[in-house]
Amino acid sequence: MFTNSIQPSTVSIFSASGSNPLQLFSSSIDHDLPADSFIHLLHDSASSPLPPEPSIMIRPLRLAQQESTLPECGHELYQTVLHIQSPNIPKTFIRCPPETSAATELGLKHQWMHIQARSLGREWSFEVGLVDRASKMLRVRCSTFQV
Numbered sequence: 001m002f003t004n005s006i007q008p009s010t011v012s013i014f015s016a017s018g019s020n021p022l023q024l025f026s027s028s029i030d031h032d033l034p035a036d037s038f039i040h041l042l043h044d045s046a047s048s049p050l051p052p053e054p055s056i057m058i059r060p061l062r063l064a065q066q067e068s069t070l071p072e073c074g075h076e077l078y079q080t081v082l083h084i085q086s087p088n089i090p091k092t093f094i095r096c097p098p099e100t101s102a103a104t105e106l107g108l109k110h111q112w113m114h115i116q117a118r119s120l121g122r123e124w125s126f127e128v129g130l131v132d133r134a135s136k137m138l139r140v141r142c143s144t145f146q147v
Contacts, residue, residue, distance in 0.1 A: 001097045003107030011108060013096055016041055016080040026098035030091035037086035039094065044077040051083075058085060058122070077118075089125050105131060117142075 001024075002011070015021060021041060030037035040051040051057055086092030097103040117126065125143035132138060 001101065001103035001106050003105075005107075007109060011110065013106070014082070016082050021080075021082070022094065024098065025094040025096045026100060027094045028091060030086050030088045033086065033088060037088060037092045038084075039092065040083045040085075041080055042083055044079060044081040055085075057083065115142075 013024060022039075027039045029039060035054045035056045038051050038055040040055070040057070042048060042050075042057075047057065047059060082094075084092060084094065097106060113128070115126070115128070117124070123144050125141065125145060127139055127141040130138045130140060
């Protein structure tokens, strides 16, 4: 996708505050779980707008200890965020480049990657596919499922 492009020192693949944040992505949801599986952009501090029916958004659990020690500092961001929710992780995801694209890889040559994720007080997981300098395909999986 970006292999033959001049690449600046910083490339942002996703920013929820852009005009079309999921433009470079395809998405998949578990259609067997219409109330529980969805992908939705919302303002984090207000948790709005709510996802369309029949989706039911699980709100983050408040951690009592954090609230008592930092009452003036919430854990919400005052901006638009991407909310991906599903009890069936392998069937609900976003993918870049999109599955409909002729490109099979991004082709970025940066040595680092930054992902910002917030703990929701529940189990969550994400993974990123990478190709190293020796063209070996790797998968980095981050999860709160294990202690």
